[in-house]
Amino acid sequence: MRMLARALPVTAALALVCGATVPAVAEVTPPLRVAAASDLAGALEAVGLAYGRETGQKIVFSFGSSGLLAKQLREGAPFDLFLSADARFVDDTIASGACDGRERAVYARGRLVLLARGAAPPSLRALGEARWRRVAIANPDHAPYGRAAVAALRAAGVYDAVGPRLVYADSVLRAVQFVSSGNADVGLVARSLVGKIPAESWVLVDAALHPPIEQTLAVCGRDVERRMAAAAFARWLRGPDGRKILTAFGFEEPR
Amino acid sequence: MLGVTVDLQRGNFRLTGTLEAPAGAVTVVVGPSGAGKTSLLLAITGLVRPRPGRVVVDEAVWQDEARFLPPEERAVGWVPQSLALFPHLSARDNVAFGVERTLARAERRRRADEALAAAGAAGLEERRPSTLSGGEAQRVALARALARRPRVLLLDEPLAALDRPLRRALATEIRRVVEREGLYALHVTHDEEEAELLGGRVVRVEGGRVLANPLDRGARSP
Amino acid sequence: MTLGPLWLSLGIALASTLIAGSVGVALAAALATRRRFVGREAVDALVTAPLVVPPTVLGYYVLTLLGASSPLGRAIESLFGAPIVFTRAGAVLAATIGALPLVVKTARAALEGVDPTLVDVARTLGARPLRAFFAVRLPLAGRGVVAALTLAFARALGDFGLTLMVAGDIPGRTRTASLAIYDALAAGREAEAAGLVAVLTAVGIVALYGVNRLTRRTVG
Numbered sequence: 135m136r137m138l139a140r141a142l143p144v145t146a147a148l149a150l151v152c153g154a155t156v157p158a159v160a161e162v163t164p165p166l167r168v169a170a171a172s173d174l175a176g177a178l179e180a181v182g183l184a185y186g187r188e189t190g191q192k193i194v195f196s197f198g199s200s201g202l203l204a205k206q207l208r209e210g211a212p213f214d215l216f217l218s219a220d221a222r223f224v225d226d227t228i229a230s231g232a233c234d235g236r237e238r239a240v241y242a243r244g245r246l247v248l249l250a251r252g253a254a255p256p257s258l259r260a261l262g263e264a265r266w267r268r269v270a271i272a273n274p275d276h277a278p279y280g281r282a283a284v285a286a287l288r289a290a291g292v293y294d295a296v297g298p299r300l301v302y303a304d305s306v307l308r309a310v311q312f313v314s315s316g317n318a319d320v321g322l323v324a325r326s327l328v329g330k331i332p333a334e335s336w337v338l339v340d341a342a343l344h345p346p347i348e349q350t351l352a353v354c355g356r357d358v359e360r361r362m363a364a365a366a367f368a369r370w371l372r373g374p375d376g377r378k379i380l381t382a383f384g385f386e387e388p389r
Numbered sequence: 390m391l392g393v394t395v396d397l398q399r400g401n402f403r404l405t406g407t408l409e410a411p412a413g414a415v416t417v418v419v420g421p422s423g424a425g426k427t428s429l430l431l432a433i434t435g436l437v438r439p440r441p442g443r444v445v446v447d448e449a450v451w452q453d454e455a456r457f458l459p460p461e462e463r464a465v466g467w468v469p470q471s472l473a474l475f476p477h478l479s480a481r482d483n484v485a486f487g488v489e490r491t492l493a494r495a496e497r498r499r500r501a502d503e504a505l506a507a508a509g510a511a512g513l514e515e516r517r518p519s520t521l522s523g524g525e526a527q528r529v530a531l532a533r534a535l536a537r538r539p540r541v542l543l544l545d546e547p548l549a550a551l552d553r554p555l556r557r558a559l560a561t562e563i564r565r566v567v568e569r570e571g572l573y574a575l576h577v578t579h580d581e582e583e584a585e586l587l588g589g590r591v592v593r594v595e596g597g598r599v600l601a602n603p604l605d606r607g608a609r610s611p
Numbered sequence: 612m613t614l615g616p617l618w619l620s621l622g623i624a625l626a627s628t629l630i631a632g633s634v635g636v637a638l639a640a641a642l643a644t645r646r647r648f649v650g651r652e653a654v655d656a657l658v659t660a661p662l663v664v665p666p667t668v669l670g671y672y673v674l675t676l677l678g679a680s681s682p683l684g685r686a687i688e689s690l691f692g693a694p695i696v697f698t699r700a701g702a703v704l705a706a707t708i709g710a711l712p713l714v715v716k717t718a719r720a721a722l723e724g725v726d727p728t729l730v731d732v733a734r735t736l737g738a739r740p741l742r743a744f745f746a747v748r749l750p751l752a753g754r755g756v757v758a759a760l761t762l763a764f765a766r767a768l769g770d771f772g773l774t775l776m777v778a779g780d781i782p783g784r785t786r787t788a789s790l791a792i793y794d795a796l797a798a799g800r801e802a803e804a805a806g807l808v809a810v811l812t813a814v815g816i817v818a819l820y821g822v823n824r825l826t827r828r829t830v831g
Contacts (some may be wrong), residue, residue, distance in 0.1 A: 167781065175798055194782040197797065202776070205671070209678025210688075211697050211779050230680070307797055435704050460734040473732040477750050487736030537736060604696075 165192040166363055167212060169203045172307035173244065173279060173324035177383035178217070184379060185370060191363060199305050201276040207232040207354055214355050214364040219306075219324075220243060220278035221350040237353035237365055241372050242385035244347035245325035246282050246339040249313050254322060254337045258290035267300050272306035272319035278347055279306040279370040283322035285344035289295055291346075325384035348388065391446050391573040395432045395599070397425075397439035404428045404439075406599025408592055412447075413571045415564050419584040420594035425579045427470070429594060430543045433575070434467050435460040446540050446573065463541075466534030470545040472526050474518035480505065480529045481514040487537035501536055508532035509562060523550040527559060534564065542567065542574040548583060561586055591610060615783065616791035617810060620768055623699065623787060627706035628765035632760045634707075635714025638758075639746060642715070643722040655719070659712045670705060670732060670776025677701075677777070702778035702785045706767035713766055714759045721755020758822045765818040766809065 171177050175197050182193040196203070204223035207216060208230045212380070216233055218224045221240070227233040248254050248261075255261055261269060272280035280302070287293040301310035301318050310327045312318040328336045352372075353364045370376050377387065397403065404425035410416040430588040431437045433444055435451065435458060444512050445452040451458045466487075475483050485501035492500070507513055510528035518526060527547060534542060544563070548556045564587075567574040575592075578584055584591055593600040642655055661669055677684045678696050688694045695701045725748050733743040749756065771789040778785035780794065788811050795804035 165783075172797065179798075194784070196780045197794065198780065204778055205663075206674065206697070206776070208673050208680055209684070209696055210680075210694050212781065311797075323757075434731075436731050436734065444810055459739075460731075461737050461739050463735070467732065467735040469728055469732060471726075471728055473726070473728045475729060475733075475747060475751075477753075486733065486738070533736070546652075 141354055142362050147184065156337055159283075164360070165194045166360070166367060168193055168195050168217060168364075168367075169207065169211070169213040169354075170197050170217040171200045171203070171278075172197050172305040173219055173326050174217055174349075175307060175327070176329050177380055177385065179267070180383070181371060181376060181379050182215065184375065187368060188375070189366075189370075191367070193367065197307075199276060202280065204265060214352050214353070214357075214360045215351060215368060217241070217349070217351045218278075219347065219349055221348055222278075224350040224352045227354065233352035233354040234361070235352070237361075237368060239351055239368065239372060240348045240388040241376075242349045242380050243350050243388055244279065244282075245341060245384060245386060246286060246322055246344060246347070246348055247325045247328060247336045248320060248339060249310065249328060249331070249336045250320045251313060251316060254335050256337065258339060258343070259292055261287075261320065262295045264290045266296075266319045267299060268301050268312075268318040268320075269296055270301045270303055270309040270312040270321035270323070272309050272323070273302040273304055277304075279309075279322075280322050282344040282347055285341050286322065289343040298330050306375065321342045328384070336352050346389075349385070392443065393433060393437040393441040394441075395429065395440055397428055397432055399428060399437065402428070402561045402597060404432075404594075404597050404599070405439075406594070408599050409508070410573055410575065410590065410592075412573050413587055415567050415574045415576050415587065416590045416592060417584045417587050418575050418577045418592050418594060419581060420579065422579050424579075424594045425597045426579070426594050427545055429599065430467065430545055430575065430577060430591075433541060433543060434465050435463050449536060449540075454558045463564050464537070464539045465541045465543060466537055466539035467543045468527075468547055470543060470549070471532040472518075474521075474526060474530055474533070476518050478518075479514065480510065480516050480518070480521070483518065484533045484536045487533060489537075501532075504532040504536040505529065507566070508535065509558075521604045522559050524559070527551065531559075531563070539574060542572050543577075544575065545578065546579070548578070549550060549580075556583070557586075564589075616739045616786050616788045617807065619699075619702075619786070620788040620811070621704055621814075623702050624764050624767040626703045627710055628760055628764040630703070631710040631714050631767070635711050635759065636718045636749075636756060638711075638715045639718035639722055640748075643719050643725060655715075658715045661708060662712045666709065666770070666772025667776055668772075669708070670773040672728070673705070673773070673804050674776050677704075678693065692747045696777055697779045697781060697785065699778070699785060702787060705773035705777040709770045709773050710763035710766045713762045717759035717762060721752040721759065724755065725751045751767070754825045756788050758825045761818050761822045761825070765815050765822075766800045768814060768818075 178195055182195065186192055200218040203216065204226045207213060209226045216224060216227055224233065224238060228235045228238060271283040274280035274284045287296055292350040301312060301354065303312055306324045307327060309321045310323050313321040325338065351368055353361050353368060355361055394409045394425060396405050399500060406464065419430065420426055432439050433443060438457060441454065443453050450456060451463050481498060481501045484504050484579045485497045488497040488500050502514055508528045510525060510532055513521065513525055521529060548559060551559065576587060638658060642651060674696060675681060677687065679685065679694060684694060684696065695704060729751065730743050730748050733747045738746060769789055771793065774787055775790060780786055780790045788807050792804050792807045
């Protein structure tokens with residue numbers, strides 16, 4: 135019992151040292167904190183590197199499901215910029231006052247692709263074949279790419295056949311992982327996530343088959359300086375340098 | 390005078406009755422197993438509360454209609470049937486547990502050693518309870534109960550686990566301490582022979598009733 | 612491989628274990644009392660309930676309760692100058708909520724395993740209920756209580772869903788090892804993830820091994 139009593143102050147000291155309650159040390163140029171939808175993972179890291187090289191401004195990203203990020207922003211999460219996969223969740227955060235409506239902009243259009251491990255199916259209609267036993271999509275309840283996937287399947291007239299074979303992933307990133315790990319035979323996922331995958335494994339889905347995926351951003355937070363820095367980054371992203379990288383990752387220009 | 394009146398309900402069991410005991414002598418409480426002898430002791434310690442109940446020790450009221458003293462405020466020394474020695478403490482620390490806390494630690498330890506010696510348990514100070522024999526443990530438990538200088542000593546089947554020669558010895562010692570210090574003492578046993586052997590005042594408990602007819606046979610030398 | 616998240620996780624787990632340990636043992640003591648009080652088992656079920664709810668869901672509700680959109684959250688912010696959500700304190704809170712049910716359940720069982728006559732005797736020797744608890748009941752339940760704390764530590768170290776929602780995944784501030792592993796996996800940085808997993812698992816295994824050793828011995 136005495137040994138336990140002696141261990142307590144040591145443990146407490148250790149906890150403090152490990153920074154459990156010590157506030158984060160302020161840096162000389164604080165990094166910009168960007169909350170982004172999962173489908174932007176690859177593209178934004180490239181963007182962040184390029185921006186950092188050019189301006190010296192460091193950016194840190196937190197990727198997640200747009201819905202959860204929007205919820206956290208509403209509850210005061212300290213992000214400076216919110217990059218979502220569509221407009222709905224961004225508008226939520228603007229309505230709640232967490233983000234600024236004046237800096238709202240569509241920065242890109244997303245595209246849907248069919249992705250498989252081997253050769254991709256030639257079209258959506260081909261999914262009707264029985265060999266595509268498990269079809270992975272992001273959860274249409276809260277993920278924009280999932281909603282687009284369902285819309286496309288309906289428009290192609292194969293939703294009834296494919297519906298029972300759908301596997302919902304909690305994000306479009308996870309849907310890609312389902313396919314690449316072999317747990318799903320094929321997936322309807324974001325073009326921006328196929329990256330290094332060989333071309334024969336994926337095929338673009340006709341954009342006319344689903345409502346446009348308008349990737350929207352907004353500046354958030356209360357600190358004036360940070361908002362200015364975030365707005366500067368947003369402008370760069372939408373400018374020629376940012377556009378070049380986004381296009382390389384398969385995003386299209388907003389119309 | 391120690392005066393106890395109880396009406397105690399414990400689950401399905403009910404104990405009622407009145408008991409009076411003189412100071413400076415051992416009062417034997419005898420009766421078959423399950424009659425309520427242990428419950429009687431518990432009522433005196435204050436660990437259970439008879440409703441209604443009355444426990445008076447000399448002029449001190451431990452319990453009546455208006456008041457109920459918790460166990461820690463009663464000058465009682467209790468040796469339960471299982472002895473209940475603290476397994477994580479040495480014999481000395483066991484005995485010192487009840488000694489007045491206002492005293493310095495060294496003084497408490499000294500008193501504990503004194504009590505152990507008086508109970509015939511000298512030399513066992515550093516031992517852990519699990520290493521003690523039946524007789525040794527009994528003495529340590531007795532020393533612990535006495536170290537606190539109680540007014541009332543309650544012994545629940547203290548001789549049950551001992552063999553004959555030890556029984557006489559311990560019974561004699563108990564009586565000596567009680568007489569010397571002028572304590573009230575209740576010695577509980579289910580063994581009629583043992584009750585006979587101990588002699589002195591006898592109170593009978595049967596079927597939940599404290600029979601108010603003590604057989605005062607006078608002291609018999611062992 | 613950056614070790615920042617690991618140190619952060621260790622610090623948070625230690626702090627959470629201290630808090631969950633003290634609050635949990637106190638709750639366990641209240642539940643382990645011999646005096647039966649109305650609704651005791653209901654309280655026990657309530658304390659254990661967080662185990663049933665998916666952590667991310669639980670985190671969602673905690674966030675709603677303590678975030679900027681709730682009066683409680685705003686009160687906290689005006690009182691302390693900073694909100695509790697999305698901070699390291701929030702991460703400690705999340706890990707504590709996750710670990711608390713484990714502490715209460717384990718510690719209660721340990722306390723109830725102590726012979727009540729020992730506590731009774733302590734009372735007759737002049738110990739008030741608090742002293743009887745700390746000097747007799749708690750030490751004799753010692754091994755079980757230490758096991759409870761070890762479980763709490765392991766649980767706090769591995770917390771994910773609650774931390775993600777309540778503290779956010781903020782690099783350098785609340786990105787714990789669990790979150791960092793998840794991020795690395797999601798980004799395809801498998802080597803980095805594997806490294807963090809190895810260390811985290813090693814710590815977890817050592818903790819559980821300790822628990823097994825401590826709870827194996829029967830009272831004797």
